[in-house]
Amino acid sequence: MQVECPTCKKSLEWDEANPYRPFCSERCKLIDLGAWANEEYRVPAENVDPSDLDQGGHNETHH
Template identity: 50%
Template sequence: MTQTQPKKVTVVKCPTCQTEVVWGEVSAYRPFCSKQCQMIDFGEWADEEKAIPGAPDMSDSDGWSEG
C-alpha cells in the first residue's frame, strides 16, 4: 500500500499587518490577509511612500530641462 504525502501548505505573512496567510485559493487577497490591508498597501504605493530601489528617472524630474 502506498501512502500519500500530506500536501504542504504555504503560509506567508501579510505585508501590511504581518498576520499569517495561507497561500492558496482560500485567500482571495493573497499575499494580504484582507481587502483593507491590500488597499493600505496600494495607498502607500500611490502616495510614493514605497518605491522600487534604483536610480531616479530624470526625464520626469522637477527642474529637468533640455538645456
C-alpha cells in the same frame, strides 16, 4: 504554505481561493496600494548623466 501579510504581518495560508493574497484581506491590500499611491515606497532611480539625456532642439531644422 504559510505567508505573512505585508501590511499587518499576520500569518496566513497561501490559498488560491483568497483573492487578496499575499494580503490577508481587502483592507490590507488597499492600505498597501494607498502607500504606493502616496509614494511612501521609493524605487531607487539610476544616476543619469545629463549629457546622456536628449536636450531637444539641437538637431531640429526650422523651415
